Amino acid sequence: MTGPPWLYGRPTAAELVASVADFLDNEVRAATDGSVSFHARVAANVLRTVERELTDASAAEAVGALTELGFPDEAHLAAAIRAGALDAREPEVLTTLRAVVRHRLAVAHPGYDPAD
Structure with missing residues (x-):
C-alpha cells in the first residue's frame, strides 16, 4: 500500500480480502465437493493470512x-x-x-x- 489506509476509503483491502475468503468458505465450498471444495478452503485460508497481515498491529x-x-x-x-x-x-x-x-x-x- 502506498498511502495510509484512510486514503482509499471503504471497503478496505482487508475487508475485501475477508469478503472473498467468506465467499469461498461459505458459497463455493457449499456448492462444490472434492478437489474444488478443498482448493476453495486452501484459497480462503491464504486470504485470511493476507487479511491478518493487512490488519496486523503487532x-x-x-x-x-x-x-x-x-x-x-x-x-x-x-x-x-x-x-x-x-x-x-x-x-x-x-x-x-x-x-x-x-x-x-x-x-x-x-x-x-x-x-x-
Missing part, C-alpha cells in the same frame, strides 16, 4: 526489537548470525528472535503462542 514489536539490536530487517540479523558476528544464544539476540517468531506465528497461525 509488527512494531518485531521491528522495534530488530532496530534496538541494530538491524534494519530479519535478513541482516540472520546474515550477522551466520557470519559469526552475533551469538544467537545471547539474551538480547534471543529476545529479538522470539519477537520476530511470535509476530510471524500471530499472522500465520493465530492462537498459537509457544509461551502459553
Whole structure:
C-alpha cells in the first residue's frame, strides 16, 4: 500500500480480502465437493493470512526489537548470525528472535503462542 489506509476509503483491502475468503468458505465450498471444495478452503485460508497481515498491529514489536539490536530487517540479523558476528544464544539476540517468531506465528497461525 502506498498511502495510509484512510486514503482509499471503504471497503478496505482487508475487508475485501475477508469478503472473498467468506465467499469461498461459505458459497463455493457449499456448492462444490472434492478437489474444488478443498482448493476453495486452501484459497480462503491464504486470504485470511493476507487479511491478518493487512490488519496486523503487532509488527512494531518485531521491528522495534530488530532496530534496538541494530538491524534494519530479519535478513541482516540472520546474515550477522551466520557470519559469526552475533551469538544467537545471547539474551538480547534471543529476545529479538522470539519477537520476530511470535509476530510471524500471530499472522500465520493465530492462537498459537509457544509461551502459553
